[in-house]
Amino acid sequence: MRVRDLPQDHRNAADYDRYRTFAQSCLTLALSAKDQPTRAMFLAMAQTWNSLADRNINATTQTALDDFNQRQLEG
Numbered sequence: 692m693r694v695r696d697l698p699q700d701h702r703n704a705a706d707y708d709r710y711r712t713f714a715q716s717c718l719t720l721a722l723s724a725k726d727q728p729t730r731a732m733f734l735a736m737a738q739t740w741n742s743l744a745d746r747n748i749n750a751t752t753q754t755a756l757d758d759f760n761q762r763q764l765e766g
Contacts, residue, residue: 707747707751710741710743710747711740714737714738714741715737717733717734717740
């Protein structure tokens, strides 16, 4: 699932924190993995969660900036 597929109300700073927490959990699991394929899987999952967090916060920031600019134009 891509971030753009999520409803707008799911793209917020709370999701950013949650995604970062998921990424950290994956890194912790990677460190305790007993074999290379499992370690690689958890590292890839961590990278994906971090990417989702970055996209999420960028979308949230852009929405806030657009709202601010619109208010400036209107008033």
